[in-house]
Amino acid sequence: MIIGSLLLLGLFKFPLWNIMLGAPQYPEPLGMDIYIEGIEGVKEFDIQNIDGLNHYIGMKTIPKAEDMWEFEVFPIVIGAMVALGVIIGILGFFGKISYKWFLGWFVLMSVLGILGMYDFNQWLLEYGTDLDPKAIMKLLNPDGTPMTYKPPLLGYQKMLNFDVDSWPGTGAYMIFAGMMLTVVAFFVGKKEYKKA
Amino acid sequence: MKKAINILVSLVMVAGLVSCNNGENKKGSKGQGGLATNAAEKVYVAPGEHDEYYAFFSGGYSGNLTVYGLPSGRMFKEIPVFSQFPTSGYGYSEETKPMFNTSFGFVPWDDSHHPDISQTGGKLDGRWIFINGNNTPRIARIDLETFETVEIIELPNSAGNHSSSFITENTEYVVAGTRFSVPVPQRDMPIKDYKGNFKGALSFISVDQETGRMGIKFQLMMPGFNYDLSHPGRDKSHGWFFFTTYNTEEANTLMEVNSSQNDKDFIAAVNWKVIEDYVNNGGGTKMPANYAHNVYDHDTHLATSTMEKEVLTVDPTKVPGAVFFLPTPKSPHGCDVDPTGEYIIGNGKLSADLTVHSFTKMLDAIENKKFDGEAYGIPILKFEDVLAGTVKQPGLGPLHTEFDGKGNAYTTFFISSEVVKWKLGTWEVLDRQPVFYSVGHGMIPGGNSREPFGKYFVAMNKITKDRYLPTGPELEHSAQLFDISGDKMELLLDFPTHGEPHYAAGIRADILKKNSKQFYKLADNKNPYATLSEADARVERKGNEVHIYMTTIRSHFTPDNIEGVKVGDKVFFHITNHEQDFDVPHGFAMIGANNAELLIMPGQTKTLVWEPKQVGVWPFYCTDFCSALHQEMQGYVRVSPANSNMELSWSLGED
Numbered sequence: 001m002i003i004g005s006l007l008l009l010g011l012f013k014f015p016l017w018n019i020m021l022g023a024p025q026y027p028e029p030l031g032m033d034i035y036i037e038g039i040e041g042v043k044e045f046d047i048q049n050i051d052g053l054n055h056y057i058g059m060k061t062i063p064k065a066e067d068m069w070e071f072e073v074f075p076i077v078i079g080a081m082v083a084l085g086v087i088i089g090i091l092g093f094f095g096k097i098s099y100k101w102f103l104g105w106f107v108l109m110s111v112l113g114i115l116g117m118y119d120f121n122q123w124l125l126e127y128g129t130d131l132d133p134k135a136i137m138k139l140l141n142p143d144g145t146p147m148t149y150k151p152p153l154l155g156y157q158k159m160l161n162f163d164v165d166s167w168p169g170t171g172a173y174m175i176f177a178g179m180m181l182t183v184v185a186f187f188v189g190k191k192e193y194k195k196a
Numbered sequence: 197m198k199k200a201i202n203i204l205v206s207l208v209m210v211a212g213l214v215s216c217n218n219g220e221n222k223k224g225s226k227g228q229g230g231l232a233t234n235a236a237e238k239v240y241v242a243p244g245e246h247d248e249y250y251a252f253f254s255g256g257y258s259g260n261l262t263v264y265g266l267p268s269g270r271m272f273k274e275i276p277v278f279s280q281f282p283t284s285g286y287g288y289s290e291e292t293k294p295m296f297n298t299s300f301g302f303v304p305w306d307d308s309h310h311p312d313i314s315q316t317g318g319k320l321d322g323r324w325i326f327i328n329g330n331n332t333p334r335i336a337r338i339d340l341e342t343f344e345t346v347e348i349i350e351l352p353n354s355a356g357n358h359s360s361s362f363i364t365e366n367t368e369y370v371v372a373g374t375r376f377s378v379p380v381p382q383r384d385m386p387i388k389d390y391k392g393n394f395k396g397a398l399s400f401i402s403v404d405q406e407t408g409r410m411g412i413k414f415q416l417m418m419p420g421f422n423y424d425l426s427h428p429g430r431d432k433s434h435g436w437f438f439f440t441t442y443n444t445e446e447a448n449t450l451m452e453v454n455s456s457q458n459d460k461d462f463i464a465a466v467n468w469k470v471i472e473d474y475v476n477n478g479g480g481t482k483m484p485a486n487y488a489h490n491v492y493d494h495d496t497h498l499a500t501s502t503m504e505k506e507v508l509t510v511d512p513t514k515v516p517g518a519v520f521f522l523p524t525p526k527s528p529h530g531c532d533v534d535p536t537g538e539y540i541i542g543n544g545k546l547s548a549d550l551t552v553h554s555f556t557k558m559l560d561a562i563e564n565k566k567f568d569g570e571a572y573g574i575p576i577l578k579f580e581d582v583l584a585g586t587v588k589q590p591g592l593g594p595l596h597t598e599f600d601g602k603g604n605a606y607t608t609f610f611i612s613s614e615v616v617k618w619k620l621g622t623w624e625v626l627d628r629q630p631v632f633y634s635v636g637h638g639m640i641p642g643g644n645s646r647e648p649f650g651k652y653f654v655a656m657n658k659i660t661k662d663r664y665l666p667t668g669p670e671l672e673h674s675a676q677l678f679d680i681s682g683d684k685m686e687l688l689l690d691f692p693t694h695g696e697p698h699y700a701a702g703i704r705a706d707i708l709k710k711n712s713k714q715f716y717k718l719a720d721n722k723n724p725y726a727t728l729s730e731a732d733a734r735v736e737r738k739g740n741e742v743h744i745y746m747t748t749i750r751s752h753f754t755p756d757n758i759e760g761v762k763v764g765d766k767v768f769f770h771i772t773n774h775e776q777d778f779d780v781p782h783g784f785a786m787i788g789a790n791n792a793e794l795l796i797m798p799g800q801t802k803t804l805v806w807e808p809k810q811v812g813v814w815p816f817y818c819t820d821f822c823s824a825l826h827q828e829m830q831g832y833v834r835v836s837p838a839n840s841n842m843e844l845s846w847s848l849g850e851d
Contacts, residue, residue, distance in 0.1 A: 044776075045777060049777045052749065056824065183705070
């Protein structure tokens with residue numbers, strides 16, 4: 001349980017999500033790593049170059065850490081969940097509280113995770129659809145509706161000349177592993193309880 | 197029946213023709229330089245794949261250096277060195293004009309001959325490549341991270357800087373010898389008094405191992421012969437340098453006859469380590485001089501020129517054990533040293549045989565003082581005492597020899613138009629291949645080091661004639677690539693080369709390509725006229741000078757509307773490219789500019805001067821197809837009459 005929740009600390013070092021943009025003239029794709037504290041380019045100037053390309057289709061520049069409340073709240077939430085998990089773990093270890101708390105933490109974390117994903121998707125949607133009316137290129141879908149540029153939440157999508165890949169980063173895998181460990185802790189706790 | 201016989205006869209005749217043709221084809225495929233059937237495969241580099249070697253060809257009268265890939269023969273870049281280059285604005289931009297400063301003023305052209313790549317421990321290290329300007333004696337250093345010329349040093353007391361620029365095996369020195377001897381110091385004197393009065397300066401230019409910065413350590417003031425070519429000793433002969441000479445007759449007119457009279461000229465063997473010790477201990481004479489030293493800085497993107505006022509000269513007769521003459525038949529041209537450092541080859545261009553001297557025998561003869569007289573106080577060794585061997589009757593007009601590191605040598609023959617492979621030590625000829633036509637230098641990548649990459653040999657031919665589709669009287673030169681990995685040389689490819697490549701230097705691609713820079717960081721740009729943020733873009737007037745601090749990013753100039761410029765103004769466009777991505781240069785061209793365009797790499801600042809002569813509204817635009825909106829990347833300068841009161845103003849995107 002303790003290890004599982006501590007794995008969440010990995011989010012402060014590793015990206016939660018990664019979006020890569022490749023195109024014929026970008027044999028080395030441009031990419032951004034989304035951390036809980038902000039967005040960074042995979043290479044030093046990738047953000048600047050993505051913004052440079054996006055200005056043709058009227059997208060806003062990629063937000064800096066101070067431009068989005070999420071980047072302030074996420075670290076606090078994650079920090080709190082780590083602390084809570086460690087406390088539950090210690091108390092559980094000494095038998096002060098029921099193993100069911102482990103599951104409780106898991107459920108809470110899952111809800112927060114889904115909320116986070118929902119928020120992330122909303123941001124992608126807004127970022128990809130709220131376009132400058134004076135955009136240099138205004139493209140239409142085959143059905144005549146204005147083209148929008150929301151990157152996929154998960155997976156691959158072809159957008160104009162770009163191949164966009166959006167996949168969880170190392171941090172996300174660490175959360176997943178951590179959360180699984182807490183489930184294991186729950187079952188181990190349950191077994192111990194039954195034995196006792 | 198008769199008809200039937202006729203048909204039969206004609207069928208037989210046709211069959212005969214066909215078989216004759218077949219016979220000729222077979223002969224053709226083998227005949228011309230032994231072109232084997234799988235040659236195409238050996239030079240084919242598939243789309244998107246990289247070549248195995250870089251090859252740097254001197255441009256001769258183009259003054260530049262071109263970069264090719266081997267084995268494909270594809271050209272990647274022309275690096276401007278000694279010549280103005282309107283393509284990038286080199287030598288036209290305010291930042292690069294100082295590169296052409298000399299004691300003769302602005303000299304925007306030269307004749308570039310012999311490139312040589314820097315070495316450490318006798319192996320190519322790929323830090324820099326050096327090349328000589330032959331006409332107005334200069335040596336240039338090109339940075340192999342940026343493939344840009346970063347330094348040019350002029351050589352005083354020198355003329356026809358031909359036995360240059362060859363480097364010692366730890367890049368301690370770049371060595372440059374004078375082909376034409378001249379009065380030192382220069383003075384008004386009768387030409388016919390040449391003999392005994394002119395001097396031949398051999399310059400030893402030290403190289404700072406950190407920065408690559410060059411400085412003339414000393415000039416060895418030799419007798420007034422012609423110092424034709426040179427090479428450093430390597431491995432066992434490291435510390436020595438060898439120069440071929442001709443015109444030991446010291447003739448000053450009708451040289452083709454008068455300097456071809458002596459049966460033997462000399463190879464001058466110079467022990468530079470002894471001279472280095474001598475000057476480090478205060479030896480030598482400082483003499484007044486005047487020569488330019490021009491340095492380009494990658495952080496300021498700016499060249500600066502300094503006039504040096506003094507040079508240290510050394511009289512060879514004052515340093516015992518420093519210089520000896522090795523008699524070598526008939527006006528030797530190339531002076532080549534094998535990878536072990538033992539053999540010194542004098543390619544006597546008017547001799548029927550190739551002369552090879554032995555370094556060991558030379559040391560022995562010096563130790564035992566077996567001299568055969570002296571010339572101007574410099575001891576002459578006995579030909580027989582230093583001779584290692586002779587390659588008998590290998591061809592006509594030997595010019596240069598390269599080595600494969602496997603004990604073989606490859607000599608080019610200008611007159612008999614062929615390359616001859618022979619064995620060091622036994623002096624037997626192993627193979628010969630015709631070249632088309634009249635080869636000058638040959639090049640094996642790494643051939644000037646202890647460890648040649650003995651896979652390919654490139655012949656640089658002086659005469660092209662019918663090798664390609666005709667393009668009128670003036671033709672590019674032609675190079676030919678041979679596979680030398682087997683016992684016999686195999687011709688693989690012809691490819692045209694730009695200017696007149698005199699020599700080339702090759703290196704394995706993996707040594708260089710990992711270091712090649714993609715773009716300059718804007719944050720590191722220290723150019724005094726740089727504009728690091730669009731908000732700082734502005735126009736300033738200082739008297740009749742107007743300074744426009746402009747930025748570029750896909751796909752606009754900031755500012756793009758400028759008013760208040762007047763006829764008679766001198767307008768400086770200081771343009772900073774704000775892109776920070778690989779291969780996104782922007783160009784800048786101004787209507788009626790009397791110079792060239794600018795091609796500005798990401799993160800770089802360049803300045804172009806424009807002197808408007810006519811009232812009007814004059815456009816400028818980006819010349820490099822930078823983006824889908826490249827055609828829109830343009831702007832206007834309004835030029836008012838000289839007496840106008842129009843105030844300066846500038847803008848971008850205002851309605």
